[in-house]
Amino acid sequence: MGFRRFILKRLLAVVPILFGVSIITFALVYLTPGDPVDLMVGMNPHVSAADRARIRADLGLDAPVYVQYYRWMINGLQGDFGIVYASNREVSEIIVTRLPETVALGIFGWVFALLIAIPTGIYAAVNKDRAGDHVSRFIALFGISIPNFWLGLMLILVFALWLDWWSVLAPREPLYSTSMLWYLILPGVTIGTAASAILMRIMRSSMAEEMNKDYVTAARAKGLPERTVILKHVLRNSLISVTTVAAFLTAGILAGSVVVEVVFNWPGLGRELVNAVVGREVNLILAITLFTGIALVIANLLADIAYAVLDPRIRYD
């Protein structure tokens, strides 16, 4: 089976997965306690039971759950996720403006994590049980243990307040302007630190394991320089196990975006989600949860493709 067919197969598999994700998302929000109509009218004694029934019918909430899901899905496929009750804005408009902000933050976090984790992991594995390995283990332990909200606040304290390298409130410019790259650094580092620390440890252990294998001795026996042995032969094999955890780490980064966007006042979906939950904006919660799910599915797909690029055995299964 060729590489193209492999990718095609995986892409097709995404369709039922997305369908499943949408059902679960809808069910979760549907099962959340609290009636939307109650929330809207509150304890207002002037709203009669008949009024309630009318609102319920207007919103389509009197229909059976599968009909409600069907309507929501059909509208969603056309880009209509309803409105935000408090402001009457379209949910889809909020998604379109906020989603790129979160994606940019997530990608920056990932790039930062990889740039730190891969070289450090290689270094630690090559210098196993020596001083450099112990130092990197120590730093990684910190990276994993520090809560991201605290790390974010500390970065703001040190780099924005004391050193004055960044202004505390990022000036809002369009995301594509290059100056925004500078303002992505602090939140990006905050969001990527934990992933970086975990990745580095996985990189180190898989690399150390690969280095004991016979093909490494065989590569050395060919007379190849150690650099080629490590960077060509060992690295590619070790990256295979790193890819396995990549999707799971993406979930961590997305979850982290909620806290980090609030701490850094970053106008992404995570911050919007917090507001939506506080305001019980069911439509907005539904849409954000759905898009988070889609982002994870895409991350998984990319990991699968990377997996197949790295390991030819996968492609031929």
Add this chain to the structure above:
Amino acid sequence: MALLEVNDLTVKFYTGEGVVTAVDGLDYRIERGEKFGIVGESGAGKSVTALSLLRLIENPGQIERGEIIFKGQNLLEMTDEEVRRVRGNEMAMIFQDAQSALNPVYTVGDQIAEAIRHHMDLPDSEVRERTIQLLDSVGIPEPETRYSDYPHQFSGGMQQRVIIAMALSCDPDLIIADEPTTALDVTIEAKILDLLENLAEEFDTAIQLITHDLGVIAEVCDRVMVMYAGKPVEKATVEELYYDPKHPYTVGLMSAIPRVGERSHRLQTIPGTMPDLVELPSGCSFHPRCPYAEEACTRTQPPLLDPETGEPLTGSGVERGAACLEYSGELVRGLDFQVTVDDVLGDEADAIGDVDVATTEGELDD
């Protein structure tokens, strides 16, 4: 001048349990084009010897002392850069388990071409050409298409052929074959051994063949060294070793070969196991398992001795020697075994008859 001369090679491993002397004062030499066998059980130090020749011993192992003189130069005094120029180029290695010796994520063609590209100054098209020729000469059908296949698309025997092609890629003077057929089934084993022999003949390559299988030695080698617990216990030509073994350990190995038509239902074995190399027994390392051991054996570790004169032998030039106190006259009762040769395979010219070793002092598998 011999192609390879190993003098007093000693390799130690500094493990948590103690210092293991995996190879202890080994001397031997290999002439150009010669096929030299090293035989012994697992743990005898055969593979460590092989890796030492390419200076591939890794922590916690260390080559303690000795000389490895290859084409007149001591490998142990070379810089890392100089050793890398020898590896894969003048001295190459064939590994026991082809499947794990091939990197799963690169094509076999790429893995063979890699060494050629590294050692020979050839344009890419010629590197490819040469690789395809090598694949062809080790008997891989359709070498052009197989070039771009991955190791997992090959069978075990085909993978071992790839490993052999890899070892031959830069026309080495010496190939170290570490149990090249152990992982294969018997029918393929015979084919691979034939291939190895023919190619060595064709490329005029010397082979150091490491195995635990005396049958493999008989088929391929000219001279043999038997190792036990890191030390050589017997050196001889293949004929001498088979018709006239001198060391009780060699005799034990010999009687452990099952023979066609034998009536016994039990496989002869050497009782006991290889001693713990951290705490070797006193005296001769083999005495706890030796049916002829006497009190003297627990005290003295004999060096290689001339079986005729009992003179101690040192150096890589020794042709015939056995490390047993029998030959220095220190054994009271002596070695009590007879070798009988049944020439059942008489019509096969190169077959070394059927050697039967009978021991009168108790069965070896008791």
